[in-house]
Amino acid sequence: MLSPAVPAxxxxxWPPLLGASAGxxxxxxxAALLVPGAAPWALGAVVANHALITAAGLWPRSTLLxxxxxxxxxxxxxxxxxxxxxxxxxxxxxxxxxLGAKATFFCIAERARAHPALVREIARRGHxxxxxxxxxxxxxxxxxxxxxxxxxxxxxxxxxDLAGRAPHAFRAPAGLRNPFLDPVLHRLGLHLVSWxxxxxxxxxxxxxxxxxRLTRHLAHGDILLLHDGHAARTAAGRPVxxxxxxxxxxxxxxxxxxxxxxxxxxxxx
Numbered sequence: 001m002l003s004p005a006v007p008a009x010x011x012x013x014w015p016p017l018l019g020a021s022a023g024x025x026x027x028x029x030x031a032a033l034l035v036p037g038a039a040p041w042a043l044g045a046v047v048a049n050h051a052l053i054t055a056a057g058l059w060p061r062s063t064l065l066x067x068x069x070x071x072x073x074x075x076x077x078x079x080x081x082x083x084x085x086x087x088x089x090x091x092x093x094x095x096x097x098x099l100g101a102k103a104t105f106f107c108i109a110e111r112a113r114a115h116p117a118l119v120r121e122i123a124r125r126g127h128x129x130x131x132x133x134x135x136x137x138x139x140x141x142x143x144x145x146x147x148x149x150x151x152x153x154x155x156x157x158x159x160x161d162l163a164g165r166a167p168h169a170f171r172a173p174a175g176l177r178n179p180f181l182d183p184v185l186h187r188l189g190l191h192l193v194s195w196x197x198x199x200x201x202x203x204x205x206x207x208x209x210x211x212x213r214l215t216r217h218l219a220h221g222d223i224l225l226l227h228d229g230h231a232a233r234t235a236a237g238r239p240v241x242x243x244x245x246x247x248x249x250x251x252x253x254x255x256x257x258x259x260x261x262x263x264x265x266x267x268x269x
Contacts, residue, residue: 010186012182012183012186012187015063015064015065015066015182017052017053017056017064017065018053018065018179052064053065053178053179057141057176057177057178057179058141058176060172060174060175060176060194060195061175061194061195061196065177065178065179065181065182066181066182066185066186066192067182067191067192067269068192068193068194069169069191069192069193069194069223069265070194070195070196070223071196071221071222071223072220072221072222072223072260072264073221073264074220074221074260074264075220075221075257075258075259075260075264076218076220076221076222076223076224076252076257076258076259076260077103077104077222077223077224077259077260077261077262077264078101078102078103078104078224078226078245078248078249078259079103079104079105079106079171079193079195079223079224079225079226079262080092080103080104080105080106080226080227080228080241081105081106081132081171081225081226081227081228081229082106082108082111082132082136082202082227082228082229082230083105083107083108083111083118083227083228083229084105084107084111084112084115084118084119084122084228084229085111085115085228085229085231086115086118087239088228088229088231088239088241088242089105089115089118089122089228090118090121091239091242092228092239092241092242092245093121093122093125093127095242095245095246096125096127096245097125099245099246099249101245101249101259102126102127102128102259102260102261103127103128103259103261104127104128104129104130104169104261104262104263105122105127105128105129105130105228106130106131106132106169106171107119107122107129107130107131107132107155107159108132108133108134108135108136108155108229109131109132109133109134109135109154109155109158109159110134110135110136111229112155112158112159112162113158116162119159119162119163120162120163120164122163123162123163123164123165127261128261128262128263129159129162129163129165129167130159130167130168130169130170130171130193130262131152131155131156131159131167131169131170131171131190132155132170132171132173133151133152133155133170133172133173134150134151134152134154134155134158135151136173137151137173138173138174140172140173140174140176140177141172141173141174141176141177141178142178143178143180144180145180145183145184148180148181148184149184149187149188152170152184152185152188152190153188155167156188156190167190168189168190168191168262168265168266168267168268169190169191169192169193169262169265170185170188170190170191170192170193171192171193171194172192175194175195177192185269186269189267189268189269190268190269191265191266191269193223193262193265194223195223195224195225196221196222196223196224197213197214197216197218197222197223197224197225198213198214198224198225198226199211199213199214199224199225199226199241199244200213201226201227201231201232201240201241201244202227202230202231202232203232204232204240205232205233205234205235205240206234206240207234207240207243207244210226210240210241210244211244211247211248211251214226214244214248215248215251218251218252218255218257219255219257220257222257224248226241226244226245227241228241
């Protein structure tokens with residue numbers, strides 16, 4: 001759920017898991033040095049703690065490493081990742097126009113740099129442009145704080161310039177992260193945003209399967225994940241999300257849920 005916005009300049013609040021981990025490391029180090037025979041137990045506790053932190057980073061909806069927007073207060077959000085793609089994004093924008101629906105595009109800055117007019121067009125048509133990192137590096141969750149900040153801050157500047165409004169939401173590549181991410185997001189005033197349902201539309205070109213994954217138990221507050229970048233194709237060669245969007249929006253409206261953009265989030269943390 002959403003947390004109240006706080007000034008980005010405020011001191012970073014340690015998540016309870018990381019605060020407890022720091023204490024555990026101190027106790028384990030003291031025990032290993034001062035208590036005979038305690039070293040194996042202390043090492044085992046530290047290893048188990050690191051395993052828990054790693055698992056938290058591999059779970060996109062986890063809030064153990066810091067705040068994470070996992071649901072909206074109302075309606076639903078269609079989020080579209082990994083673009084802009086000149087072979088797909090224009091058709092997606094036309095489809096959304098035809099449906100009278102709005103979406104949030106988590107753009108990769110490297111792609112935005114190559115296709116700046118597409119980012120401007122996304123914003124011009126009333127959609128939200130948000131931050132999906134500079135290069136969408138596969139090892140993002142293994143990077144240190146300086147590298148993470150460079151990835152996010154570089155994308156922030158470019159996307160804000162192209163869209164005319166700085167992003168206030170960030171989605172980690174593949175949703176994976178480590179304990180260094182939240183302090184960076186806090187300094188930049190960005191919300192981490194995950195999703196409640198994903199269609200796996202980069203893996204399957206079967207529109208019915210993608211739609212079923214997104215609409216099963218669809219409810220208020222859902223954040224839906226689709227892709228214009230790396231989009232799978234149907235048997236007819238069309239990006240699968242183009243066949244998914246019309247019935248998806250219809251399913252939302254049948255439940256009296258209107259697709260809204262992530263502009264409903266507070267502007268900063």
